[in-house]
Amino acid sequence: MIKLAIFASGNGSNAQNIVEYFKNNNEINIEAILSNKIDAYVLERAKNLDIPSFTFNRNEFYNSESVLDILKEKEIDFIVLAGFLWLIPDYLTRYYPNKIINIHPALLPKFGGKGMYGDHVHHAVYNHKEKETGITIHYVNERYDEGEIIFQAKTGINADDTPDTIAKKVHALEYKHFPRILEKIFLGQKFNKH
Numbered sequence: 769m770i771k772l773a774i775f776a777s778g779n780g781s782n783a784q785n786i787v788e789y790f791k792n793n794n795e796i797n798i799e800a801i802l803s804n805k806i807d808a809y810v811l812e813r814a815k816n817l818d819i820p821s822f823t824f825n826r827n828e829f830y831n832s833e834s835v836l837d838i839l840k841e842k843e844i845d846f847i848v849l850a851g852f853l854w855l856i857p858d859y860l861t862r863y864y865p866n867k868i869i870n871i872h873p874a875l876l877p878k879f880g881g882k883g884m885y886g887d888h889v890h891h892a893v894y895n896h897k898e899k900e901t902g903i904t905i906h907y908v909n910e911r912y913d914e915g916e917i918i919f920q921a922k923t924g925i926n927a928d929d930t931p932d933t934i935a936k937k938v939h940a941l942e943y944k945h946f947p948r949i950l951e952k953i954f955l956g957q958k959f960n961k962h
């Protein structure tokens with residue numbers, strides 16, 4: 769059994785999509801959803817989906833290893849970041865090398881880095897008059913949006929697109945590809961039990 773934890777800071781539509789995709793999969797299970805925001809809607813989703821959830825604050829995340837303790841306790845193999853906004857601390861990237869995967873709502877290395885999240889990304893893409901945008905699925909290292917790229921998918925931008933319609937197109941790509949690419953990674957990657 770491959771065990772996943774999803775980290776999310778906000779709405780959690782990708783988290784829900786991933787949980788639903790793997791619902792009937794006997795090899796891959798979502799063990800927990802973790803959030804840095806106690807009022808994030810993703811926690812409501814976790815409750816409805818019957819997935820245990822945990823929250824943590826900045827001090828716990830950066831000045832203790834209590835999050836790692838939860839992950840160890842649950843024997844988590846992979847961490848999926850689905851709209852998680854904080855930088856992953858070294859103790860986690862060290863413990864989970866190439867086992868933390870993020871989705872970014874643009875074609876990295878463009879429109880990445882600190883502050884480039886959610887609608888900020890789509891506004892930036894719109895303001896730069898880009899002809900295309902997309903999604904990037906990548907491994908996470910100790911710097912924002914700089915880990916090795918695993919997969920990208922593109923969508924065109926037309927003259928009548930707005931930041932809002934761009935966001936919708938990108939979300940559609942996320943829902944379509946993220947769970948399938950994760951499945952490939954999990955099943956294709958030999959993983960060592962900690």
Ligand code: GRF
Pocket residue numbers: 776778779780781782783850851852871872873885886939942
């Ligand atoms: C997604 O666009 C994801 O790529 C980004 O944050 C957004 C999260 O949306 N990193 P949701 O919380 O999954 O609805």
